[in-house]
Structures are given as structure tokens and as C-alpha cells.
Amino acid sequence: MPDFRHPDIEIYLKNCSQEQVLTWLKNQCQSVEVVKTSGSTLKLHLSFPMGDTQATLQQKVSGKAWSSLWFNTNNTPWPTDLECAKNAASKMQIQVRCIKESWSEEDAVATEEEEQWWKIEHDSCELISWRG
Numbered sequence: 782m783p784d785f786r787h788p789d790i791e792i793y794l795k796n797c798s799q800e801q802v803l804t805w806l807k808n809q810c811q812s813v814e815v816v817k818t819s820g821s822t823l824k825l826h827l828s829f830p831m832g833d834t835q836a837t838l839q840q841k842v843s844g845k846a847w848s849s850l851w852f853n854t855n856n857t858p859w860p861t862d863l864e865c866a867k868n869a870a871s872k873m874q875i876q877v878r879c880i881k882e883s884w885s886e887e888d889a890v891a892t893e894e895e896e897q898w899w900k901i902e903h904d905s906c907e908l909i910s911w912r913g
Contacts, residue, residue: 786860787883791851792869793843795876799823802838802850805873809858832856843912847878866901876902878911 794802803823806813810827817824821840826833834856842849852865859865862879870877881897898911 785883786855787862788855789851789853790855790857790859790862790865791849791879792862792866793878794848794850794869794873795846795878797848797873797875799838799840799848801873801875802848805869806836808872809868827852827857829856829858831858863899863901863906866899867906870901871904876900878909881908 799821803813803815806825806827810829812826812828814826815823816826816835823838825836825838827836832854834852834854836850836852838848838850840848850869857865859868862883866877866879869875878898878900881899896910896912897908900907900909900911
């Protein structure tokens, strides 16, 4: 695997409550602080050994089943979205999806139909086409 850290991390969690995500984060972070609550969205301040980061947990982002968890900088223990998704799926026993590769400005020409996503569930990992 290349020695490359994504600049930010975003994963999509299926049928997962805010409480489940917060419990998982509390087991991954040195500290978790809910900074703001607005409807079904939580703004979080997280402390990891590599540094602090802000995160947003938003429910019902792609239909009623999916929540998005976005770490706006990658001071996390996971170098890539996929590593984070694997950890979340394993620890919470849920299906998690993430983009195949890190997004960049140059990728803006790619259409949604071309996007490939990792689907992680029950210790299996497969590439799918998904309009997250």
C-alpha cells in the first residue's frame, strides 16, 4: 500500500445511530466533544495522538439509511477513507461505504456515474458503483 494519507476522510454508515458512532469514536479518540447540534447533524471536536480535528456527523444524507461522518483534516489513525471504513465496519458491525480514492480538484470532471465506492461489511470489501 502506498505511503499516502488522504487530506480528509469521509465514510458513510448504514443504519447507525448517533450514539453508536459517538461510542465508536470515544474508543478511537483521546477525547470527543459535541460542539454543536443542529437537527440530525452533530459538529464534533476530536483529539487523536496525531492532533485535533473537526468532524461532522450527518444523518439521512443518502436516503433514510445512510449517515455521513466527515473528518475535515486527517489527524486520525487511518491514512485513508478505506482504513477508517474497515475499522468502523468491524467495530460497529455495520455496513460502511467510502469513495475508492481520495478526491481532488482535478477529479471534478468525473461524473457521479463513474464513481466507484468500497462497500465494507462482515469483513468483506468490494468495489461497487454507488451514487452516494
